[in-house]
Amino acid sequence: MDHERVIRDVTVRLPMASTVVEACRWTVTALARHAPATISVLLHVHDRLRCVAATGSWQVFSTVPPKTGIVGRVYASGETAVVPDVAVDPDYIPVRPDVTAEVCVPVLDPAGRPIGVLDLQWCGPADLGPWRDTAERLAARLGARIVALGGPPAESRSEKLLRHAAALTSASTEWDLFAAAIAAARDVSTLSAAVLVLAGPDGPRLGTPPATPGELEARIRAELTEADPAALDGLVARAHRHGVGYTLGEAGHPPVPDHRPLTRAGVRTLVAVPVGRPDDGGVLLVADERLLRPDPTTVNLLELLAGQAWSCLDRLRSLARLREQANSDPLTGLRHTGPFGQRIAVATPGRTALLAIDVDGFKAVNDTYGHQAGDRVLVRLARALEGALRHGDELYRIGGDEFVAVIEVGRPEEAVRIAERLAEAARQIGRTISVGVALPRPGESPEATLRRADQALYAVKHHGRDGVRLAPA
Template sequence: MASTAVEACQWTVTALARYAPATISVLLQVRDRLRCVAATGAWQVFATVPPKAGVVGRVYASGEPATVADVAADPDYLPVRPDVTAEVCVPVLDPAGRPIGVLDLQWSGPVELDAWRETAERVAARLGARITALGGPPAETRSEKLLRHAAALTAAPTEWDLMTSAICAAREVSTLSAAVLLLSGGGRGPRLGAPTGAPGELESRIRAELTEAGAPALHRMVTRAHRHGAGYTLGEAGHPPTEEYRPLADAGVRTLVAVPVGPPDGGGVLLVADERLLRPDPTTVNLMELLAGQAWTCLDRLRTLARLREQASSDPLTGLRHTGPFGQRIARATPGRTALLAIDVDGFKAVNDTYGHQAGDRLLVGLARALEAALRQGDELYRIGGDEFVAVIEVNRPEEAVRIAERLAEAARSTGRTISVGVALPRPGESPEQTLRRADQALYAVKRQGRDGVRLAAA
């Protein structure tokens, strides 16, 4: 008489419990895990189990029943009570013989395992047939979907991956057809979040309308969400949208859930929409709020880690990359093509001694900006010591490297200072450290000859 698969499992467990002094549970496959849908007689049960974990996972994966006379001797046993001694687990099969779950019984006292195994198999066969007749194991609930997507958000390695995961989660959990993220873009105003591959037709229209609407319109949407909180339409025809959402209506949106994301001064809004006239309920909005909160927490963590990595690989005074990244870069140097320009500021110690370290710091920052501006696109500048810099450039011949070094010297003169530059190109089989040493030797030759110049190391 069960009207659902879960009811059939619950009644099965209740009936068995009248005769078997055991811990009894039924686990069914839901998506990629075994989920416990009915249990009795246990101090604790496992809510979900990976398909191959434990005795239950082994039975499900093999489709073969298991009789375990001594659970302490079975490495796959998953403990639910400290006094359990024996276990019988049988697969729940559909009429075609495919496993759809397991029926598991565990005892803490003497028991005729063979007799109970035969009974469990017969009951499981009846249960499998009834579950199949009712449409199969229960579908994944929306809260379970949200939990699965939350794990994906936490594991996202980049901001792009995180945005994609959040948008996919919003569509699947809400059951609406389109989702977009508007995020604060700093001084540039809100911007659309990362694209998600091949969006649907409605989502494409929404993106086009929002892009055409421009930053002021996007800002109004974000402001409304943060000022008034999450909102949703009732999907009723004949009611015009508020002015903030006019671009969405123009795109064909008839149902909308709008949820603020992050703080008012730096967050955004999650828009989940459909072109059908639907009636989202408050539960849907609550799930979207949970999703938005998880997405922002993960996004903030990624941005914090990115800042920390940038700080760890950058000189805090000039913002240039420093020794660690430089070592990685010169390790990829191409013999005959990658030139190293060793740069030293002339008379820097005198500036520090005469005017103080703050004046020296200002000199280094100004000089770093001037040298960066004089380099070509793709050239790299590093600060590897107090007043020591290195430029790594790709050239076709040594004369090209010398010309760029002379351009750097001229840029330094424009700031009122001078630099000495030594140029070296890696030799075949030469280590990056040896190449840099030859560039340094060329630099010191410039120093000895009066500074403010460029010298190419011997090939």
């Protein structure tokens, strides 16, 4: 193989390439005439190595994280990798089943910084030493041409949308989702501000702001917070009734009344995108204080983004409902055994009191009036006990007619007073309860504390019910 001829054939057209993609494709195509290998060029675009050009292959990875695979290792280190047997290299990413060897060289800019990689993979015998030298010389010429043409290509808007869609899908909380949606809207649209307005039980509300909102974004949020709720209703209703609306960035056109809070904030360009359903969705407002002309493609991308954000929000809320159902008693709505076990596991000795509660005569209610009547008693009692507890106290249903309250107190006498308040709340609805009170001892397990509270409860039962007893310290 005449490697000097290979280099001449590959580099002769590089000066004529008018784009980075052209330069990469010409390099791969010309090199493939001489090298019986699978060849690709990957450049660092945003936060990944993106395949810009490749010869035919059953599978070409569109993007690779910067430290993944042999190509990621070469990019991160800036050092060539010669792999005579890919089967023994743990970093090898299979592209085709018959690959045996690989040469991967960094594509460097004139200052020696990696901007991508040139990768060659063989399916048969190959003299890897000379090919290493040839690939390194070609990568140097390609790197110089890429820099002369302005560097690796920027992300396209569709690539941005895909990246942001992945971020939305991976958001684990509504806060993270709102922050990701706002960042995505600004990035895809190139406008400077984005605000979510969402429907709520008490009227429209602003979605969670990003950690560092921009100046215009902060002004918009302030104006919408102070605005008449009817203005927010109008923004949401308008978007859902008529679809996406946007300005064409022209002066001299008065805004409709719903938009006046935005103009007071300094907005001169606006895209308003409906999010979700009319009854419980909202609107995504993407804005700028410059007079701009959003193009229809940008608006369409924002519509896709809003749809993805709503799907992810709906999923998060559905998961939250499922978790709540899994952690809650379906009859009373109180949390049950699982969450109770987690709570008492972090009980503070001397400060956390457990109140074991049992409904007096409950079996007679079920036997005399039926289980539906018993269920009604439990629901009424649960509401009465919740109302008698202080803010921050927790009530659990851990059995048929068995409840436990977990409260933070300063002294045992305080726990007894709260237990007596619960007993009085039960009497107010025509029922009585027996309550046993216990405070964790140092080194005592939560289960042992609960057993002592139960023993105190049984002592109340033994002495006539309808009362409170503190377990011995």
